[in-house]
Amino acid sequence: MSGHSIRLRPVVEEDLAMFRRFATEPGLIGLDWTGFKDPQEPARRFATDSYLGAESSRLMVEVEEEQVAPGFVSWALRDFGGPTRHWEIGIALLPEWRGHGIGWRAQAMLCDYLFTHTPLQRIQAGTHAENIAEQKSLVKAGFQLEGVVRACEFRDGRWCDGYLYSRLRNDPSPL
Numbered sequence: 001m002s003g004h005s006i007r008l009r010p011v012v013e014e015d016l017a018m019f020r021r022f023a024t025e026p027g028l029i030g031l032d033w034t035g036f037k038d039p040q041e042p043a044r045r046f047a048t049d050s051y052l053g054a055e056s057s058r059l060m061v062e063v064e065e066e067q068v069a070p071g072f073v074s075w076a077l078r079d080f081g082g083p084t085r086h087w088e089i090g091i092a093l094l095p096e097w098r099g100h101g102i103g104w105r106a107q108a109m110l111c112d113y114l115f116t117h118t119p120l121q122r123i124q125a126g127t128h129a130e131n132i133a134e135q136k137s138l139v140k141a142g143f144q145l146e147g148v149v150r151a152c153e154f155r156d157g158r159w160c161d162g163y164l165y166s167r168l169r170n171d172p173s174p175l
């Protein structure tokens with residue numbers, strides 16, 4: 001367990017350098033690396049809505065005592081084809097901040113935030129079969145494994161299965 005006290009806060013301009021690193025440094029983001037992305041895109045998105053949009057958003061994870069940002073959490077609206085929508089969340093921490101108990105707490109905090117400020121019933125998260133840290137992190141954040149989504153993403157030269165997790169509004173918060 002980490003001794004770090006963390007909070008979620010909006011993105012500021014200084015955070016864009018981290019987003020550019022994740023877009024251009026192979027593998028820095030972990031298994032979600034799918035090739036180079038436009039490094040100018042973060043500045044364009046920030047100029048549009050500061051990463052707080054109706055359909056998708058980001059907040060920075062900040063260590064309060066040091067006022068440094070280890071990474072960010074994200075969420076986006078998804079649906080299964082009908083009128084009902086749910087959130088899908090994501091997270092990326094810089095390598096030096098991983099394994100300190102920050103990831104699971106940041107995702108639990110994000111769920112509490114979304115259930116407080118939006119009426120949606122379901123929050124889901126997908127991860128990779130190899131991503132043990134994220135699998136454990138999601139369970140600690142109150143998620144349950146729903147199943148394996150076969151061949152759902154093309155990554156590193158091959159089609160890969162994904163693990164789908166969810167936390168529902170009435171599931172207990174671990175915080």
Ligand SMILES: CC(C)(COP(=O)(O)OP(=O)(O)OC[C@H]1O[C@@H](n2cnc3c(N)ncnc32)[C@H](O)[C@@H]1OP(=O)(O)O)[C@@H](O)C(=O)NCCC(=O)NCCS
Binds near residue numbers: 029091103
């Ligand atoms: C995945 C990620 C968010 C997890 O956050 P974290 O702060 O590193 O993880 P935590 O410290 O909160 O640990 C949560 C649990 O995972 C375990 N864990 C952490 N890193 C681990 C590792 N490399 N291997 C195995 N277990 C690990 C912890 O021990 C803890 O479980 P425990 O309480 O049973 O011991 C973070 O590592 C990260 O940003 N990785 C790169 C990006 C990424 O993979 N994002 C998710 C994409 S789906």
